[in-house]
Each structure stands twice: as structure tokens, then as C-alpha cells.
Amino acid sequence: RVMFPVLEPFGRDLASQIYTASPPPPDVKDTLFYALYDSIKAVAQQYPNLNRFVLKGLAKTSGSADISIGFNIPPGSVTVTAGGRNLQEGVDYDINYDLGTIRITNQAILTAGLPVQVNFENNASFGLQQRSYLGLRLDYMAKNTASEQLSIGGTIVRLSERPFFTKVNLDEDPIRNTMYGLDVNYRKDLPRLTRLLDKIPIYTTTAPSSINIYGEAAYLKPGHAPQIGKGEEGLVYIDDFEGSKSGIDLRFPPISWTLASTPYQAEDPNGNILFPEAGLNNDLDYGKKRGKLAWYQIEQVLQQFRANNNPINDANLLSDPRVRPVYQKEIFPQRTTGFGESQLVTFDLAYYPSEKGPYNFEDDPSRLNPNGRFANPRENFGGIMRNIEQTDFETSNIEFIEAWVQDPFI
Structure with a gap:
């Protein structure tokens, strides 16, 4: 890992060193790489004339006489060569087939530092087919x-x-x-x-x-x-077009989600600021309009009627659209699902705008009922947010955010 003591070593900080010379070098613009810091990686790569910085280093490691080749290696399938010469098992090296390791016993090979090449038959994937x-x-x-x-x-x-x-x-x-x-x-x-x-x-x-x-x-x-496939019509895939699309599942893990910030500069249809307290900093009024919002995932056992580990036996409750199981065929009727993959793991949110959310210290009696609930819950908000580790969307070919949302007015 390389650590720079400055924020922009190839941009602003480099310019501060170059412009100290009088007069500055004529090719100073061909040296400063500002796009490396104010643009994404894909854009910065469009400036090959500036991408000229190279970091070089040396590293030294110590060799080991043990070589790991993995488990389940068939006896007699290992060939070891050193400097183009075939080595003999039991003389130049020993093999532990249980641990999958090779130990070079010929000290002359270790002392000479000859490159050792191992060819073997990997039997790890054999014998798994039923x-x-x-x-x-x-x-x-x-x-x-x-x-x-x-x-x-x-x-x-x-x-x-x-x-x-x-x-x-x-x-x-x-x-x-x-x-x-x-x-x-x-x-x-x-x-x-x-x-x-x-x-x-x-x-x-x-x-x-x-x-x-x-x-x-x-x-x-x-x-x-x-x-x-049943009968004489088996189904195989020439190309799995569904697998050609990769995505980042934002549902998991649930602990990655946190309470959202108060919406800043959010306006109503008339142009009025809905949450002026969003501009406050280190103030208790910052979350005074935050309603109660919970996010969770329902255990699939609790959604199965008459399951052995399900204490809920009320069919009407388990059939409620807000808690019932959702199957892939409901959303993707043409998708082929494997065994145990029919039910979707949903990301559930429950919003209670009449109740106070976390970090809501509202004590204005004009906004609260005697029972502690909000008199006008339409003024409140609830939200969650999370970060995405992948930030270079253009290079990763990330084009859009896809979400399937259940109708909340069922």
C-alpha cells in the first residue's frame, strides 16, 4: 500500500511545487492530472497524455520448500520439474496426498534457486456428479x-x-x-x-x-x-441471457441501511421548502419531522401456513398482502426457477407517520396530540439510505436502479 502525505499528489499539490519556479515550465499543463481527482476513472483514462506517472518498487521474499497443490490429488499424477529436468518422487521431493503438499528435499535445487514447476491432475471436480x-x-x-x-x-x-x-x-x-x-x-x-x-x-x-x-x-x-423437462422435451440453454446481466442486490445486508438524512431543499408543488430544518447542523430540531420507519426481512418460516416452526396459524393473517410470501412466478412468469428458489426474499418497510421516529425531539404541543402522536402526520417524512461501494458506474456498466414495489394501497 502506498500512502501519499497530500490530497492531490498529481494535481493541485504538484502544481504548488511547480509554480514556485520562476518562470514556470512551459509544459506545466502536460504534467498536472486534474482529471484524476475531479472525474471518474473512465473519464480520466481518456487523457493518455497525462497518464504518465509510474510507481516502481522492489520487494524481497523468502522461498519455501513446501508447495500446496490442493486436496484430492490422484497418486502418480504429479510431475515436478526444476530447470527443465524431471525430478524423481522420493528422491528429490515428497508428496503428502492427504494434505496436498509437495516438499522439495533436494537441497541443491533450493540452494540454486531453480524455478520449480508442478503439473498435476486436479481431481477436485471429479466424483461430484450424482x-x-x-x-x-x-x-x-x-x-x-x-x-x-x-x-x-x-x-x-x-x-x-x-x-x-x-x-x-x-x-x-x-x-x-x-x-x-x-x-x-x-x-x-x-x-x-x-x-x-x-x-x-x-x-x-x-x-x-x-x-x-x-x-x-x-x-x-x-x-x-x-x-x-418432462417427457421427450428436455430443456438446455445455449446461452444464459439472464446470467449476462449482473446486479448489485441492495437488499443485503440489511444492516447496511441506515436512517436517511432530512431531505434538503425539498419543495412542495408551490415551491415552498418542506423541511427548512434540513439546513441545521448540530441542532435538536434537525429531525423534528421524522416519522417512525422500520425496515426488515420476514423469516420465510413465519410465512408458511402450518409449518412446524411457525407459531402463527391464522390463515387470514398469513394471507395479508403486507406479510404474505411473494413468488418469482408472480413477477417473472417466464423465468425458470430451481428447487428452493421459488420464493423471493422481500425487503419490507413499515412507515408510521403519526409516531415519532428516532432522534425526533419534537415537543411543540401544537404539533402533538395528548397521546404523543402527531396532529398532522402529512408533514412528516421517513426514509433510509445506504452507500454503494462501486462508484465507477461507467466502467462497471451500471446503467439503472431497478426496483419492484408492491402497491401500498391494496
Whole structure:
């Protein structure tokens, strides 16, 4: 981390040093980089003639004989080279397959400082796909005598894969293939053929003659997992256009939201200032028109009727539009949702303009009823605010703020 002792080292503070010379250098305008401080990053990058400052430094670290390669490494799949020479396991290095570490034991390699390169097969992503392989074999002996046998057999095998998500990409669709097989085995002794062959003068049989016929046929019926579609119409995605849009979810975390400041210079339709106390500083009257506002997220268990952990069994209360669960299909009817993703996590706000909000020290009896509530709640306000860490909207391609708001007048 580099720390500058001044606020604008390449702008105003640099100018204060340059203009001390008399006369100032003629190329002073090509040196000061004011856009770096009064514009966003995307705009500052449009001045390559000013973007000429380079910071250089040196760092020195100590090497280690241990190299971490991760867990679940197949034995025998690691190749280690030093300076283009293959190293031998057990002689030049040792591998701990349980911890996934390599220790160089050849001190000559460490002393020489040769670059060590490790190639290995990462088996971390293998074996995670849920597969099932089932088979059934049936044999029927249709005829079984001393001279003749006939057997019929059938085989059914199925290979199934279960996807992690219901939205799968092309060439990654989970299979559910079934293969049917049928085989027939027939054998019969032919004593007449044996006697016929014995009559040939130049040929003599040494074993009884028989005929064997064996045949089999198979049929493969391809299919797909039912999670991506029923029947023969599976659904895979050539391109996930929904995933091409990234956003910043402003709902989470809820603790990032704080009470909003008193609206400054807010006017009514006639041009009158609604909250003149917004210009006050370090004054108790600053929040005298702040109403009570609460923001929260309802636990999904409390929205499910007859849930085991839900103490509320009133169906009318759970059906109230202000507290009922909201599902993605209500807002996005064409969206494909995964298992457990059907319900939306809403960001709820409850506003009580007749009650005092936090830091409201209003004690004017003309504005308060005997019960402590405001006589004219229309004069009050309530609001919350939060910061956004990403400030360079142009570079990040952040174009708008999208919000789905429930009708408060239901």
C-alpha cells in the first residue's frame, strides 16, 4: 500500500511545487492530472497524455520448500520439474496426498534457486456428479434335455445422472439412458451327422457332432433427467441471457441501511421548502419531522401456513398482502426457477407517520396530540439510505436502479 502525505499528489499539490519556479515550465499543463481527482476513472483514462506517472518498487521474499497443490490429488499424477529436468518422487521431493503438499528435499535445487514447476491432475471436480447405474438380468431355460438346450435371456441397464441445477448448458445435459438387450442360445446334438461323417473313407470323427446358435440384439433408448423437462422435451440453454446481466442486490445486508438524512431543499408543488430544518447542523430540531420507519426481512418460516416452526396459524393473517410470501412466478412468469428458489426474499418497510421516529425531539404541543402522536402526520417524512461501494458506474456498466414495489394501497 502506498500512502501519499497530500490530497492531490498529481494535481493541485504538484502544481504548488511547480509554480514556485520562476518562470514556470512551459509544459506545466502536460504534467498536472486534474482529471484524476475531479472525474471518474473512465473519464480520466481518456487523457493518455497525462497518464504518465509510474510507481516502481522492489520487494524481497523468502522461498519455501513446501508447495500446496490442493486436496484430492490422484497418486502418480504429479510431475515436478526444476530447470527443465524431471525430478524423481522420493528422491528429490515428497508428496503428502492427504494434505496436498509437495516438499522439495533436494537441497541443491533450493540452494540454486531453480524455478520449480508442478503439473498435476486436479481431481477436485471429479466424483461430484450424482450417477446411478442399475441393471436387471433375466434368463429362461425354454428347453433342457440331454441332446437339446434352448435358453432365452434379457438384460435391462440404466445410467442416470442427477443435475446440480435445473438450468444446464448445452453438452452438459444429464443423461438417463436405458439399454435393452435380448439373447438366444440354442444347442442340439446331431448324431446322424456324426455317423454320416464316419462313412467318409478319409475322415474319422473324434467327438459327437452338435450345432450351436447364439444371437443377441440390443436397443439403446436415450433420455434425460426429469429435472430439465418432462417427457421427450428436455430443456438446455445455449446461452444464459439472464446470467449476462449482473446486479448489485441492495437488499443485503440489511444492516447496511441506515436512517436517511432530512431531505434538503425539498419543495412542495408551490415551491415552498418542506423541511427548512434540513439546513441545521448540530441542532435538536434537525429531525423534528421524522416519522417512525422500520425496515426488515420476514423469516420465510413465519410465512408458511402450518409449518412446524411457525407459531402463527391464522390463515387470514398469513394471507395479508403486507406479510404474505411473494413468488418469482408472480413477477417473472417466464423465468425458470430451481428447487428452493421459488420464493423471493422481500425487503419490507413499515412507515408510521403519526409516531415519532428516532432522534425526533419534537415537543411543540401544537404539533402533538395528548397521546404523543402527531396532529398532522402529512408533514412528516421517513426514509433510509445506504452507500454503494462501486462508484465507477461507467466502467462497471451500471446503467439503472431497478426496483419492484408492491402497491401500498391494496
